[in-house]
Amino acid sequence: MRSGGSAVEALCGPAPAPKLPVPHVTPRLVLRPFCEGDIDSFAELMSDREATKYIGGAKSYDAAADSVRYMRDAFASRGWGTLAVELSTSKTCIGYCGVRPLVNTPDVELAFALKKATWNDGYATEASLASLELAFGYLPIDRVLATVYPENVACIRVLNKLGMTQQAPIFGAWPNNVALLFSLDRSSWARRTP
Numbered sequence: 001m002r003s004g005g006s007a008v009e010a011l012c013g014p015a016p017a018p019k020l021p022v023p024h025v026t027p028r029l030v031l032r033p034f035c036e037g038d039i040d041s042f043a044e045l046m047s048d049r050e051a052t053k054y055i056g057g058a059k060s061y062d063a064a065a066d067s068v069r070y071m072r073d074a075f076a077s078r079g080w081g082t083l084a085v086e087l088s089t090s091k092t093c094i095g096y097c098g099v100r101p102l103v104n105t106p107d108v109e110l111a112f113a114l115k116k117a118t119w120n121d122g123y124a125t126e127a128s129l130a131s132l133e134l135a136f137g138y139l140p141i142d143r144v145l146a147t148v149y150p151e152n153v154a155c156i157r158v159l160n161k162l163g164m165t166q167q168a169p170i171f172g173a174w175p176n177n178v179a180l181l182f183s184l185d186r187s188s189w190a191r192r193t194p
């Protein structure tokens with residue numbers, strides 16, 4: 001990491017982390033902090049068994065509401081984290097995207113999930129590119145990781161489109177023992193963007 005310590009130490013330590021400038025507008029989306037008004041829409045996403053198959057399974061309305069408040073509060077206190085993905089046209093929240101601490105590691109991971117009705121229209125790629133732009137643009141990190149189950153072909157396709165490269169597999173991961181680790185380092189990102 002540029003600070004000499006781990007990414008998460010640098011971002012969660014005593015020195016205040018840079019605050020990501022939000023809302024962040026892309027051609028079709030707005031990435032912004034979650035708010036109470038997102039709970040119904042987010043609960044709909046989290047109740048969908050197919051959409052949540054690789055992200056821990058379906059959740060109750062109350063658990064989804066807790067997640068919205070957790071993401072809202074984490075972003076407010078840290079200044080970075082997962083954001084609500086809003087469609088510019090309808091102003092509705094279709095899911096989440098952004099970087100967050102990767103559990104049990106000193107790194108940050110890119111995470112995203114969107115409502116099924118919006119899949120395969122490039123929204124996850126658009127939101128993820130914006131999230132990487134924010135992360136590498138404002139946070140003292142040298143790389144962003146992502147973990148994905150081998151069966152989650154749509155997610156793997158998105159990570160490939162972002163220019164992330166596959167690392168060694170992680171064994172012992174839920175639900176089928178193996179997960180794939182992807183990584184994008186700052187220099188590759190810098191080479192990728194004009």
Ligand SMILES: CC(C)(COP(=O)(O)OP(=O)(O)OC[C@H]1O[C@@H](n2cnc3c(N)ncnc32)[C@H](O)[C@@H]1OP(=O)(O)O)[C@@H](O)C(=O)NCCC(=O)NCCS
Pocket residue numbers: 050051052054055112113114115118119120121122123124125126147148149152153154155157158
């Ligand atoms: C993964 C997810 C966010 C992708 O969102 P999205 O907006 O559909 O993503 P994009 O449209 O940007 O890209 C999806 C790509 O996967 C491809 N894809 C989708 N389903 C596929 C399948 N069954 N086989 C092969 N490719 C597939 C699409 O064709 C597209 O690639 P293309 O642009 O080359 O055509 C969405 O499927 C989702 O929310 N899934 C549930 C949550 C989840 O798994 N999150 C990721 C955890 S790692």
